[in-house]
Amino acid sequence: AQKITQTQPGMFVQEKEAVTLDCTYDTSDPSYGLFWYKQPSSGEMIFLIYQGSYDQQNATEGRYSLNFQKARKSANLVISASQLGDSAMYFCAMREGGGGGFKTIFGAGTRLFVKA
Amino acid sequence: NAGVTQTPKFQVLKTGQSMTLQCAQDMNHNSMYWYRQDPGMGLRLIYYSASEGTTDKGEVPNGYNVSRLNKREFSLRLESAAPSQTSVYFCASRHTRGRSGELFFGEGSRLTVL
Numbered sequence: 001a002q003k004i005t006q007t008q009p010g011m012f013v014q015e016k017e018a019v020t021l022d023c024t025y026d027t028s029d030p031s032y033g034l035f036w037y038k039q040p041s042s043g044e045m046i047f048l049i050y051q052g053s054y055d056q057q058n059a060t061e062g063r064y065s066l067n068f069q070k071a072r073k074s075a076n077l078v079i080s081a082s083q084l085g086d087s088a089m090y091f092c093a094m095r096e097g098g099g100g101g102f103k104t105i106f107g108a109g110t111r112l113f114v115k116a
Numbered sequence: 117n118a119g120v121t122q123t124p125k126f127q128v129l130k131t132g133q134s135m136t137l138q139c140a141q142d143m144n145h146n147s148m149y150w151y152r153q154d155p156g157m158g159l160r161l162i163y164y165s166a167s168e169g170t171t172d173k174g175e176v177p178n179g180y181n182v183s184r185l186n187k188r189e190f191s192l193r194l195e196s197a198a199p200s201q202t203s204v205y206f207c208a209s210r211h212t213r214g215r216s217g218e219l220f221f222g223e224g225s226r227l228t229v230l
Contacts, residue, residue, distance in 0.1 A: 009156070035218060043224050045206065050216035091158055095217070102147055102166040102212075104219060105175065106159040 006107035023092030039089040122222035139207030148190035152203040
């Protein structure tokens with residue numbers, strides 16, 4: 001069965017420093033996709049980054065990168081040069097079945113606090 | 117472009133009352149989803165619809181029903197609301213073509229059951 005685990009309920013980081021948010025997953029499907037979403041205090045869900053299970057390279061989107069370690073079933077989000085606006089909840093998510101799959105499940109989330 | 121629109125945004129119910137949350141998307145997406153968000157538990161999938169005419173249970177379907185009315189609209193119904201259904205509900209959609217197929221979310225509907 002699909003499972004997503006985020007073990008850090010809260011994280012603090014100093015402005016301009018890098019931070020890593022942990023995510024581990026479990027699936028028996030060889031084809032799957034991994035996502036990170038951001039939820040600011042305003043409540044909307046914002047898509048950040050995607051990694052496919054067959055992708056050879058780690059995904060990057062601006063200051064976001066996904067550290068994909070397939071053998072360890074981990075998909076950590078790295079935010080470089082943190083900004084005050086990065087303070088938010090961050091959710092890791094997984095969809096089985098690659099692009100044709102439908103069911104997407106989420107982890108419990110990590111709240112990130114960026115200190116000035 | 118409106119994206120994903122949910123109504124109502126806020127609702128207070130008494131135990132046992134019924135209500136329907138409406139969701140519509142204008143992005144021509146095939147798949148639509150209903151999630152609930154509770155503190156410390158992330159988003160949990162209630163039901164989803166892979167395409168028009170199909171619906172499937174997610175992680176927490178008990179106490180809910182859904183209708184995929186057409187390609188644009190996917191509603192969530194609480195037949196007899198319980199305090200345990202107090203939550204923030206999110207509707208989402210995605211296209212099934214393309215590489216990532218990320219979810220596009222509505223703004224959420226905050227439901228309180230007294």
